[in-house]
Amino acid sequence: MKELLYRKIATTLAEKIKNGTLQTGDKMPSLRVLHKEYGVSLNTVIQAYWELEAQGLITSRPQSGFYVSYEPSRLSVPSVSRPSGPSEVDATEKLIAKVYARISDESITRFSLGVPENELLPIARLNKELMHAMRSLKGGGTEYEEIQGSIELRKNIAWLTYTWNGRMHEDDIVTTAGTMNALSFALMTVTKKGDTIAVESPVYFGILQLAKSLGLHVLELPTHPVTGVEIEALKKVLKKIKACVLVSNFNNPLGSCMPEDHKKAVVEMLATQGIPLIEDDLYGDLYFGSSRPKPCKAFDEEGWVLWCSSVSKTLAPGYRVGWIAPGRFKEKIIHQKFTHSVSSTTITQQAIAHFLEKGRYEHHLRKLRAELHANSLQFIRAVSEYFPEDTKVSRPQGGFMLWIELGKNINTEELYDIAIRQKISIGPGRMFSLQNQFNNCLRLSYGQRWSEQIEEKLKRLGKLAKGLMK
Structure with missing residues (x-):
């Protein structure tokens, strides 16, 4: 509770700094003033100020106190992309x-x-989880896992979706070897060679390479640096595409995050046309605000969204532990997994499942x-x-x-x-x-x-x- 309290105070003060209530050069309220105002210990206030200092928002001056050092960037945001040329x-x-x-x-x-x-990353803790997995698994983790994936891992992933009202069940999820593996299964399931898919522009190059390796044509769409793919541009190409691939939350590389009303509109528009949406939600847990942004999957009423994610950017890149919630395409995704990889890596799945089960993931995420x-x-x-x-x-x-x-x-x-x-x-x-x-x-x-x-x-x-x- 103490950790959450100092972060809450820091967040409140950070908002005042960023919205100009507290301006560059202003002296911050004294520790004793905040101690009385929030009814917390002086140590909690000091921790909040250390947090603000780490973010580059304030600086301390000996025998004088803390002052606002944050200066709003003089730079504007990048332009909206306007892709139009041929592929090279x-x-x-x-x-x-x-x-x-x-x-x-x-x-x-x-x-x-x-x-x-x-x-x-919590490497020492993960090492202990690997040892625990080898001791607890039958055969020390040498046996094949069931095709759909570790039931313990799927239960914990399903539980995580409650942070954005996903309310999934472990049976809704198939584990994969990272997000790219999930995206690969998804594309192989809903497209065939010669089909066209729509993506944001710019977009993570791995998605481009994957699409070309499968013989797909890629249609790059105009994308806003703050709000993501332009809905009207997507609407105009619906008759040309077989699937859409979006990095909805904190797009790599642009950093854009689609507003909830945009996500809802895109999901409904694609569902009406029977077009699958493959959603790469790899970065959704790395939000800076007060709550996790919902993925497009949160608005999926008919199962047209294939939600893909992993712990590769948050916890353990090399463990290759990912998953997909494929909606109406679940049986086909399981068939793809069986055909191409038989099962997921048993030990790393178990290690991550135990890490999640013990509540260590959210503690780690707060610090990260x-x-x-x-x-x-x-x-x-x-x-x-x-x-x-x-x-x-x-x-x-x-x-x-x-x-x-x-x-x-x-x-x-x-x-x-x-x-x-x-x-x-x-x-x-x-x-x-x-x-x-x-x-x-x-x-x-x-x-x-x-x-x-x-x-x-x-x-x-x-x-x-x-x-x-x-």
């Missing part, structure tokens, strides 16, 4: 291969890496969300301070990706080539489209602990970007 698959593939050829090099500051760093939120504010401040004046930057309310739009004359593949020589890796925007677009954009991951070194690397990256201005 080879260019996308070559760029992805170049960037990820050095992704395991730990000497590089990997702003391009799309997972939280190890220091943000707080750190990622603080990181996002620090990154946005640094980009505003060090990058060219005409830079645009996203304002994600969850996840750990920033989308940055530079001036039209800056090519971010060229920026990557220069930066990598200085041990800095970025995600050039061209990776996130099959079309020749986003050449002046980039994705930065803030999934690592903030430090002076990180700030220095962002400062250097901004200087390199300025050097490319023509």
Whole structure:
């Protein structure tokens, strides 16, 4: 309760800072004033102030107190995407291969890496869960799991859906080897070679690669950096598509989150046409607000939404524990899983199931969300301070990706080539489209602990970007 209380105080004060009630340079209320106002201990108030300080919202001055240090970014948000050109698959593939050829090099500051760093994950606790799984499972975990997946894991996943009124039953869920495996089963179930699918633009390059490997045509749709895919644009292409794939909450790489009324409208519109919606909700648990945003699945009355997720971005990337709630397509998804993988990995499923069952997941998520939120504010401040004046930057309310739009004359593949020589890796925007677009954009991951070194690397990256201005 104490932890929740100091975070609640910090959240209230953060809102006052961000809405301008408390402005840059203002002195914060004294510890004793807040102690009396909230009826809490001085230690709880101090913890709240430490939280605000970690987020870069306030700073302490010896013998003087705490002051507001947050400055609203001078930068506007990126433009709405307007994809219209032909596909250029080879260019996308070559760029992805170049960037990820050095992704395991730990000497590089990997702003391009799309997972939280190890220091943000409960690795020691997970190691204990693996040992527990080997001791508790029949055969030490060497036997096949049932095709649909661990019943313990499915029960705990179903329980998690109650945070967004999903009210699922364990029988509604099929476990998979991560979210990409779930997306793969979904696409193989609802499409065939030569079909066309609709996606956001920009979109995670793994979805593009998967679609092309299955012989599918990809229709990229205009997407708003805050509210996600444009509904009217989707409406116009309904007769052309067999399925729609959306990253509804905190899109990678854009960071957009579809409002609830948009989600509801999209689900109803697609259901009316009998078009499946494959929903990648990988980042939904990494929200910065007071509650988890609902996925599109929450509005699915007829089973047309195939909801996919995992713990790969929140807990254990390498465990490859994911799932899909496939609605009316459940039997076909189970057949796909049996055909392509027989069953899921027994030990890691059990380890994650026990971690969830003991309530450790939400405790971990609270800490992870707080750190990622603080990181996002620090990154946005640094980009505003060090990058060219005409830079645009996203304002994600969850996840750990920033989308940055530079001036039209800056090519971010060229920026990557220069930066990598200085041990800095970025995600050039061209990776996130099959079309020749986003050449002046980039994705930065803030999934690592903030430090002076990180700030220095962002400062250097901004200087390199300025050097490319023509």
